[in-house]
Each structure stands twice: as C-alpha cells, then as structure tokens.
Amino acid sequence: MDVAVLGAAGDVGRAICAELIERRVLGAHSRLQLVGRAGGLSARAVHGLRVDLIDAHDEHAPIIDVALRPEDVVADVVVMAAGRTIPTAAGSGVDRDALASTNLPIFDEYAAALAEYGSGHEVVIVVTNPVELGVAAMSRRLNRHRVIGMGAWLDTLRFRREIAWSLGIRRQRVSGFVAGQHGEGVVPLWSTVRLRGLDSDDRAAFVRRLRGDRDLNIFSEEIAAARAAISRMAGDDITDAFDYVDGLPPGIRTIVRPFLTHQSGAKTAFGTARATVELVDTVLDGREIVVAGQVALEGEISLGGQPFTGVLGVPIVVGPDGWTRVLLDDLAPDEDAYLGEVAARIGAFTDRWMLE
Numbered sequence: 125m126d127v128a129v130l131g132a133a134g135d136v137g138r139a140i141c142a143e144l145i146e147r148r149v150l151g152a153h154s155r156l157q158l159v160g161r162a163g164g165l166s167a168r169a170v171h172g173l174r175v176d177l178i179d180a181h182d183e184h185a186p187i188i189d190v191a192l193r194p195e196d197v198v199a200d201v202v203v204m205a206a207g208r209t210i211p212t213a214a215g216s217g218v219d220r221d222a223l224a225s226t227n228l229p230i231f232d233e234y235a236a237a238l239a240e241y242g243s244g245h246e247v248v249i250v251v252t253n254p255v256e257l258g259v260a261a262m263s264r265r266l267n268r269h270r271v272i273g274m275g276a277w278l279d280t281l282r283f284r285r286e287i288a289w290s291l292g293i294r295r296q297r298v299s300g301f302v303a304g305q306h307g308e309g310v311v312p313l314w315s316t317v318r319l320r321g322l323d324s325d326d327r328a329a330f331v332r333r334l335r336g337d338r339d340l341n342i343f344s345e346e347i348a349a350a351r352a353a354i355s356r357m358a359g360d361d362i363t364d365a366f367d368y369v370d371g372l373p374p375g376i377r378t379i380v381r382p383f384l385t386h387q388s389g390a391k392t393a394f395g396t397a398r399a400t401v402e403l404v405d406t407v408l409d410g411r412e413i414v415v416a417g418q419v420a421l422e423g424e425i426s427l428g429g430q431p432f433t434g435v436l437g438v439p440i441v442v443g444p445d446g447w448t449r450v451l452l453d454d455l456a457p458d459e460d461a462y463l464g465e466v467a468a469r470i471g472a473f474t475d476r477w478m479l480e
C-alpha cells in the first residue's frame with residue numbers, strides 16, 4: 125500500500141513522513157511519495173528529505189520517491205499537508221480568509237488532478253487549513269466518502285488528554301469525541317465522554333465535577349476571553365501564559381492550549397502527525413474504527429431537528445474505503461444548539477469561498 129504526502133517538506137509533512145516510517149505503517153515494499161511544488165523551495169527540499177529519511181531508516185524504510193506535479197501523485201492514501209499556515213508570532217490571530225485565498229487553489233488543483241488521473245480508490249486525508257474548506261473543495265470533485273479532514277480527530281485526542289490531565293490519569297482511559305470546526309469552533313461532546321473502569325453514575329459525577337455548572341451556551345465567549353488573555357501574555361513570559369492555560373477548564377484548554385503552542389514557535393507538528401498517521405494506518409490496515417473527522421454530510425445527521433447538509437466534524441466509522449457512517453447518538457440540548465451554530469458558521473464561510 126502506498127502513501128503520498130503533499131507538502132512533505134513542510135513542518136507537518138516531515139513529521140508525518142517520519143512517523144509513517146518509524147511506526148512501520150509502511151513496510152519495506154510499500155511506497156512513500158514525497159510531493160513538493162515545482163518551482164518552489166520544496167522542489168529542492170523533497171529530494172534532500174528523501175535522502176535524510178533513508179539515512180535514518182534504511183533497515184526498514186519503504187521505497188521513497190519524489191513527485192513535483194499534481195498529475196504524478198499516485199497512492200492509496202493521499203495526505204494533503206501542503207500550503208500556507210497560521211503565523212506563529214505571539215498575539216497573531218487566525219485569519220481564515222488569508223489561509224483560504226492561498227490554500228483553496230491548492231485543494232482545487234490536487235482534487236482536479238486526482239479526479240482525472242487517480243484510480244478513484246484513493247482516500248484523501250486533509251490536514252491543510254481551513255480543513256473544512258479543504259474537505260468541501262475536494263469532496264466536490266472526489267467521492268465524498270473518500271475525503272476526511274483530520275482536525276476533529278486531533279481535537280478529540282486533545283480533549284481526551286485534557287480530561288485525563290484533570291483527573292490525573294492517562295489518555296487511554298478516556299473516550300469521547302469533539303465535533304464541529306477544527307480550531308476555535310471545536311464542540312466538546314461531553315455526553316459522549318466515558319472513563320474506563322467507571323460505571324455511568326461515577327462517570328456522570330466526574331463529568332459534573334469537570335464541567336462545573338457551565339454549559340456550551342457560554343462556550344464561545346469563554347474561548348474568546350481565554351484567547352485574548354493568552355495573546356496578551358504570549359509576547360511576554362510564555363511560561364506565565366502556559367500556567368494560565370493550566371488553570372482553565374478542560375474543554376477550554378482543548379482549544380486554547382494548541383493555539384498557544386503554535387504561537388510559542390514550536391507549532392503542533394508532532395500531535396498533528398500522530399493523529400494523521402493513525403487515520404492512515406486505519407485505512408491501510410483494513411480495520412474499521414470509530415474516530416472523528418470533518419466530512420461532507422448529506423443528511424446523515426440532524427441539527428435542530430433538521431437534516432444537515434454541509435461539512436462538519438463528527439464521530440465517524442473509518443475503514444479501507446474511507447468513512448462509511450456517522451456515529452452520533454442524541455445530543456444534549458446545549459450540544460445540539462452550539463453544533464448548529466458552528467455548522468452555520470462553517471457553511472457561510474465555505475459558501476463564500478466556493479460560490480465566488
């Protein structure tokens with residue numbers, strides 16, 4: 125089985141390539157295609173990256189090659205990690221329009237090439253931001269069940285970690301999902317949280333303790349206030365800003381800690397790579413597992429009692445052919461209302477860019 129990484133020479137792309145090889149997701153007879161941009165700096169860097177990866181992992185490395193044109197991309201799983209990212213300067217916000225103006229043509233270019241020259245069986249995992257726009261753009265040219273945005277899975281792993289951290293346990297004892305938009309529009313689905321080894325009464329008591337008497341009706345104001353605070357602090361002593369984040373409730377930390385991590389200059393390449401490679405591994409392995417991902421829905425869920433059409437992060441079953449089903453039980457009223465609000469925001473943004 126073969127994997128192509130678009131934007132392989134970038135920070136996230138490199139971390140994904142290294143993780144694919146280190147975790148032996150790709151065996152010695154598989155192929156890893158490093159895709160750069162002809163005429164860009166990455167056209168040179170992908171050749172160097174190829175040699176560096178072989179130097180590091182010659183004992184078990186897959187066959188590694190380079191492609192510089194979208195029409196030359198050939199793989200079972202295509203990871204889209206090419207394009208512009210959010211600035212790392214302390215205090216800088218997330219300008220989704222700036223990301224969209226650079227990255228929408230990249231989504232379109234690769235989707236058109238895959239539609240024309242691909243096998244029709246590749247699964248595309250979208251990492252590049254805005255993830256929802258990437259899923260919308262690629263799903264209009266490719267089979268929507270074969271296009272998955274990985275942001276909701278990364279945010280889910282972050283949510284589980286923050287809950288685990290509050291309880292002094294490891295993440296593997298926590299399950300539960302987030303939905304919504306990658307980044308600031310994450311919707312923590314507290315109704316889905318389970319703690320291994322606890323019955324439902326004990327679990328409910330723990331969740332009450334973690335949430336206090338807050339619900340999602342005030343969540344977006346809480347996020348805005350926390351982000352404004354860390355933007356002010358991040359330019360001074362970054363340890364004060366991380367200490368401040370430690371004192372926030374887990375749902376808020378899920379969103380704000382990565383924002384600060386990115387602004388520290390470290391970016392979030394390793395966490396992103398881990399979540400992406402887990403999805404790649406699932407697709408290649410032939411198992412089906414429940415993860416979360418941004419997908420193009422056509423009435424598979426209802427929000428506010430109405431069937432929903434559009435791109436949204438939701439819990440999904442993923443297997444060798446992409447995503448097959450959404451696994452979302454009845455939501456709590458505050459979850460349904462807030463997810464509906466976020467879904468409308470995503471729809472307005474993707475429509476504005478894609479209908480232009």
Ligand SMILES: NC(=O)c1ccc[n+]([C@@H]2O[C@H](COP(=O)([O-])OP(=O)(O)OC[C@H]3O[C@@H](n4cnc5c(N)ncnc54)[C@H](O)[C@@H]3O)[C@@H](O)[C@H]2O)c1
Pocket residue numbers: 130131132133134135136137159160161164165166205206207208209210227230250251252253254255274275278306391392393396
């Ligand atoms: N979804 C998530 O959870 C998540 C997390 C982190 C980063 N991201 C996103 O991933 C993307 C990459 O981030 P990064 O930090 O690696 O950025 P980066 O600037 O380090 O790397 C981007 C790479 O893409 C290459 N590139 C640009 N246009 C290309 C094209 N047309 N074809 C092939 N390669 C091209 C560049 O040359 C560069 O090597 C950004 O959009 C970022 O916002 C998403």
